[in-house]
Amino acid sequence: MYREYLPAAPWSAGSVVLVAMLLVPALGAALVALLPAARDRQARIVATGFAAVTFGLTLLPAALRTDVDFGWFAYGERTAGPPLMPWAALDLPWVPALGLRFHLGVDGVSYPLVVLTGLLTLLCCAYTVRKVPRGGGSGRTLAVLLLVLEVGILGTFLALDLILFFVFFEVVLLPMYAVIAGWGGPERRAAARKFVLYTLAGSVLLLLGVVLVVAEAGTGDLVALTGAPTLTRTTQCVVFALLAVAFAVKAPLWPLHTWLPDAHTEAPTVGSVILAGVLLKMGTYGLIRVGVGVAPEGAAWAAPALGALAVVAILAGSLICLRQRELKRLIAYSSVGHMGFVLLGIATLTVTGLQAALVGNVAHGLITGLLFFLAGTIKDRAGTGSLDQLSGLRESAPRLAGLFGFAAVASLGLPGLAGFWGEAFAVVAAVRRGGPWWLTLAALAALGGALTAAYFLRLLRRLTHGPATPSVHALRPSIAAVEWFAWAPLVLLTLAVGIVPALVLADTDLPLLSLLGVQP
Template sequence: MTGWLTVLLLLVPTAGCLFTLLLPERWATLMGVITTATVLADTVAVIALFHLSGKIQFQVDKPWIPELGSRFHLGLDGISLPLIVLTALLTFLCTAYLMPRASRPERPRAFVALVLLMEVGTLGTFIALDLLLFFVAFELVLVPMYSLIAGWGGSRRRPAANQFILYTLLGSGFLLVGILIVAVQTGTLDMVALTAGSGMNRTVQIIAFLAMAIGFAVKTPMWPLHSWLPDAHTQAPTVGSVLLAGVLLKMGTYGFVRVALPILPDGARLWAPWLGTFAVIGIIYAALACLAQRDLKRLIAFSSVGHMGFVLLGIASLTPIGLNAALFANIAHGLITGLLFFLVGGISQRYHSTELDRLGGGLLAKAPRLGSLLVFASVASLGLPGLAGFWGEMLALQAAFQPAAGLSRGLYLVLMATAGIGAVLTAGYFLAMLHRVAQGPVGPLWRAVRISDVSGREWLAWTPLIAGVVLLGVWPATLLTVSAPAVRAVLGLG
């Protein structure tokens, strides 16, 4: 009887998207806020009725495309629920951020409709329990994100948008091949039935896992399939960057945990060491790239590659600790990096640039609240104990210390040590950025210019993210108790 709450997660933003296109431009942002607030209220109702267990809840299972054996099968558990809440929260905050006239984009009706369409796709990805339905939702987000970058991005928005769509479509092709292999071999697209036991032989699982892994790795993004991300982040509007980092990147790692690992366990065991190796290379590469950046927004973009590397390292351990670490780090990254891109957007509005040389120093002196928030978000991102960023990375390293049986412990110890070096480098580039931007004397360009501090509407948009970072940092069990039973069920541990 509670399945209607799951349907509403798709129905409300779809209806809101259509109504927005029919409204005058001046009412578009208000319609976006009302729609996303309704979706957020729906997620609160889901939380209130959710039971801490490894079972799929709030299910809806109806015929969809009988000729293909595909069903409109929806549901959620402790793996998907935190991501649903994160998506609903960030989308609501983004639409609220657009309400004041100063932040309203050109052509707000089309902009808000695209944001709502993206919410349909992301929520659909996290609640789909049919592989074909999952693929459709997974792909749906590409069009609105491409349009946001190409239509409202920076001076080089077209090349960045084209690179984004080409990379992600390439990954989608591999993902579709993997899904088709599974469907042909098993005769079903139902993810619940496939998780219980697919019956595929080892060779087929190895091939199917590789195809799916490439598709998910592009969206994550995993080194060396990451090169679309920095340009997309740098050129995207603030809201686009927040949703790209906070929600879209999580779809790839969710796909690993929800689809690839439980359905193709033999393939996962073979490819896990490679997955962990590429993840750690990405951690080191991203840290070194961040040290060389001259643009604040591009620096934050490259940092996402490193943070998602820790998520992949946790997944590659194939242990309950590792998967819980990955899911925790996903949520922490969404909150922290979403806040960072909001802050960078605020800095760009005030300074009309994100180039480090042009910004100069002294942000704490010119706008002490804005500077303090930048310091807070940066130390949270580098993994300061007591804030959300610490737990995901620490648990991922612990999982690498003792990987699943059958995996080379020697290799994973090397991966753990190398990732630890990456964590130190992460602290280095964030501290260097803060020294260059927040501290020191005010840059010569800005000494006689008044820079406004954090406004009331910015506090309203950013405070929930700050509270979430602190809450999960002080009380990580808030999230771990939700995901742990579902993780054990996915790994077949009861």
């Protein structure tokens, strides 16, 4: 039974929670920055406390809802209303002279990524309490940067105004540059410069697209622009092309991915986890929320080309991984292939494809976040990331080998684990589109899935089997309590999402239909 939609009061319980999600980590960053340098460890503990409070706040929007629909479990009345109707929202004047508004909201499309951001930031902050990565900065400064990153990423997922979206999208640039350049490996500064140059180029295109939309439509409100676009078809094609390239840089999508392996290889463990776990998702989320939502005709025009680029990314990423000899670099290139499956789902412009992209985003964040945690631990303890010097891990550190094996088989898409749903249903969505083009893309993507299994099984054979090398033989086998704290939630959620994908996909059908311009 549907009920009439009534706009929420400006300051409802939900809107207070949305503001608190941004305010708490921002205040935490300011407080930690003011603590004396001599209290470095205490500062990291305080930052972890603020991250824990923020994670708790990310869980509240679902709890405050008056209706819930998990398909197999529902209560309350399902709400009908505008095409894009958030569970909780805040819409206040921001810069009245320019018509800008501070418009935040969360719905079934953004909520899983909001929770994932809160969780990974908490785990990374806790991880730094025990050990600060080698580099030129203090642990206190690293904790401040992690909290600032959380503000920018959460704001991107919550923003329902294009200008506000752009501002939050850009907030993450300098903190991530600082994390890589300050606490990364020997070539960290070159990798950080490459990251910032690519991202700045994408930012220019994103700004052009946002300004064009606001100038032509007279508004930057995503609620007003979604489902009832006022842009001409030509304008939509231009806008989508600008936005697609901008988001492709951030995701990153082939062929604009070359900054990613360098950044991951040189970044500290927590930097790689945040980068792979949630920062890359800003690109694919933006492509869904802004690109498809604001310019659906432009998306339809570009869909065949996007599908082709997605399949090339899947195949190229897999083939490169088969030749990789460095652990973190291999995992980084695997992200190119996984993001290819996400892009293929988006390119189909179907509810099934977009849902595959959404669950693929979350699964990649959980699994690849775990892989980078484990790879960072192995590299730190063995003193090398070269696969030629890493073998026999199951003999020296069987628990670590077992956890890495779990993460690897989850990433290759084993049924029953989170990685399966995004890859499988991206291919299904392409098949359902029909026609020679999409069937060919589906077949090639399925081949890419087989290659993904091949390179991960090859990695496991080289890393865990055979006689232990001197580097692995000297590796400390015990797992610290803080490492269990960081890894266990990712293992459990990988299992949970694999068994019950509705945890991610509940209540996504209506907003996705509206993004595609289809009336439910």
